[in-house]
Amino acid sequence: MSAARPVVNVHGDKKVVGSLPLPAVFKAPIRPDVVKAVYKNIAKNKRQAYAVSTKAGHQTSAESWGTGRAVARIPRVGGSGTHRAGQAAFGNMCRGGRMFAPTKVWRRWHVRTNVNEKRFAVVSALAASAIPALVMARGHRVERVAEVPLVIADAAESLTKTKDAVALLRSLKAYDDVKKVIHSKKLRAGQGKLRNRRFTQRRGPLVVYGNDNGIVRAFRNIPGIELAHVSRLNLLQLAPGAHLGRFIIWTESAFKALDSIFGTFAEKSQQKTGYYLPQAIMANADLARIINSDEIQSVVKAAGAKKTKRPFSQKKNPLKNNGVMIRLNPYAAVVKRTEILGKVSKKTTKSKARASPAFVAQLKAL
DSSP states (O other), X not given: OTTTOSEEEEEOSSSEEEEEEOOGGGGXXXXXXXXXXXXXHHGGGGOOOXXXXXXXXXXXXXXXOOSSSSSOOSOEEOOSSXXXXXXXXXXXXXXXXXXXXXXXXXXOOOOOOOHHHHHHHHHHHHHHTTOHHHHHHTTOOOXXXXXXXXXXXXXXXXXXXXXXXXXXXXXXXXXXXXXXXXXTOEEOSSGXXXXXXXXXXXXXOEEEESSOSSHHHHHTTSXXXXXXXXXXXOHHHHSGGGOSOOOEEEEHHHHHHHHHHHXXXXXXXXXXXXXXXXXXXXXXXXXXXXXXXXXXXXXXXXXXXXXXXXXXXXXXXXXXXXXXXXXXXTHHHHHHHHXXXXXXXXXXXXXXXXXXXHHHHHHHHO
């Protein structure tokens, strides 16, 4: 993408007013696994502690009846004359008892994430926001937008009226994404509707600015639109739900500042101490194209003849199958042959015993 588009146009009111070189951060490797892991940890840092009351389930006097009364040894409420008397108490299996392992407020709610890991996730999210296929796959309506990433002139930072901001979005053909947000507003399912989060809606464009001369005031009331300063980019806004491809509208000054904030592959960042952009493991990730290229195919060994081998063989008993026995023990053939020859020689050498002539003459005389 970066090789095909080395420069990005700067859009004014209904016309192109200039161009800028594409910052190196948009060529960073896109790592959905890193983004998902970092997002999962960062999202935990806005949680508030909750727990059940430490007294819940124990606000009664109950003692076990002990053994010998043919009932369980669970503590039981004392007294008489009421249904509650004699009922089991305290245990998690009891009606009105405490829960198992009551929750505590000293749970580990927040998770620390390595700074370099967070930066890797941010640059991956920024690189993904420059690929139209990922932006559209995330659900943004950018079919009629001139180009992605979308850069607008710095005059937009001085807007103070919402109607002027809407007019600008319409001229950029970016208002389709706002309309998508407006039509997506629905009543939340579940108890959240009673807890000051009654409605749900999709996310719209993210406007990144360099100087706030009124742009926040102009855009903040448009449904779905979020604003962020270029030096305070947040992964929760760049990849909501850990899904890459947020539609970002950049102002010219913010777009220019990216190289100084994140640095390049050759020069370190001016704002982040000693930070360089992460290098991709492969310069060209199209592995099939590399393998099938003329340079590789000219030096590899030719493919041999295909040999089909049975995936498994039938289990045979070598004590009953002579061929399997010889394959396991070649000397078995010699042993068997010797055994057979020994039996034959015994048969041939053994002579029949004959009666003596005197015995025969005696039999005849009878």
